[in-house]
Every structure is written in C-alpha cells, then in structure tokens.
Amino acid sequence: MIRFEGVGKRYPGGNEALRGLDLHIKPGELVFVTGASGAGKSTFLRLIPLLERPSRGSVLIDGVNLSALRRRRIPFLRRRIGMIFQDHRLLHDRTVFDNVALPLVITGRPHQDVARRVRAALDKVGLLRRERAYPVTLSGGEQQRVGIARAVVTRPPILLADEPTGNLDPALSREIMHLFEQFNQVGVTTVIASHDLPLIEALGHRRIHLHEGRAA
Ligand code: ADP
C-alpha cells in the first residue's frame, strides 16, 4: 500500500532528513514510526501525501509512483489520506461541527450527507454532544479528538498522525491511541509517528525505528 524505495530527502540548505529508506506498509497495518527528534519521522510522513517530494528514490501508494503523478491528481491522492498533527490545527473561529465538516464541504458534498457524516465521525470519537462548542472551550484531549474526527470524516483508507499525543498526559495519550486502533480495526492503514516509547511498547504493534534518516 505504502512503499518507499531508496528514498532520500535533502532539504534546501543541506539537511539530510532521509538517507536511502526502503520499507513497505501493507494494507490494514498499524505502524509506529519512532526515533529521536530530527530522525526524519515528520519528513517520512509528509512524503506520503506529497507535502514534500523525495530528492532520491520513489514513494509508491497502491503501486502508483508519486513522482509520476500529475499535478491535477494530487488533490485526489490527498483525499485518500487523513492527517492528524500534534497541534491539531483546528480553526478557532468555527465550531467543532464546522471544523469536522470542512473536508466534506471542500469537496462539495450535499448538506444532508455532510451533517450525517460529521455526526457519525463525532460519535466515533465520543464528542457528539460538543458539536456546537468552539475548540478553545475544549480540553487538549478533546481538541485532538476533533482533529481525528476531521481526518476520518471522508473515510480515507490511510491515516497519518504526527506526534498526536505530544501534548497529552499518559492517560489521555492511551485513549487517543486506542481510538487509532479502532479505526485500524475497521481496515484503515494507520501510521503514527511518536516518541512515546512506553506507550508504544505497551500497545505492541509494528515499529519502524528511524535513526539519522535510516530505518534502524
Ligand atoms: P523528526 O520528525 O523525526 O523530528 P524531521 O523530519 O522533522 O524529523 O527532520 C529531519 C531533519 O530534517 C532535521 O535535521 C530537520 O532539521 C530537517 N528539516 C525538517 N524539515 C525541514 C525543512 N523544511 N527545511 C530544512 N530542514 C528541515
């Protein structure tokens, strides 16, 4: 499903974020990407929706080499990928409902369909009763749940999360990881960058450990 073949990434200015990365993530897998700060975890995730391009090698999604993807196909690639960030990146002048609805509104879904799907997504993350709230009135864990609902509302086959529990205490972190496990259990391929080793070890999924841009 996600394949990296000899992928190198060198940023303008000379930082070598990835150096010859080879790996394969199968459909339906849940994988943790670990490694110290600067090891290349974010860069690895950002190459998948083409937020960055590799300097060497190839990234393939469902057998399609992203280097050969035409520019006008990129929005379609991104619609198949839900992304979750440490700082959740919610819009603070919009309600929870409107934040989660955004990816559906952008693609022009009918209003009734939007409302049904937003509520289904909020239900999955346990926030149905907060749909009219503004993000600032929610706790950090709740804000991250809104970020997750927004990422899954289009039902993407791939979920990518970059340090999704970075700002949360251990109990909330565990809850958020269990949510990812639930989406994974219904077939969503899930890749989570995290340096929360005790939690990751307790969960026991596949781990890809990056060290200076290589899989160690
Ligand atoms: P991690 O997520 O594991 O902390 P990153 O992928 O963010 O690692 O960073 C890997 C390396 O690439 C680091 O040396 C970082 O400073 C560098 N880097 C990341 N993003 C950029 C950028 N936009 N421009 C230049 N260097 C970058």
Ligand code: ADP
């Ligand atoms: P629908 O009513 O659209 O068939 P469900 O009630 O089965 O949807 O699921 C509702 C919501 O769950 C979706 O709108 C979406 O927010 C979230 N979701 C995301 N990915 C999946 C998935 N693979 N399976 C089930 N639900 C998912």
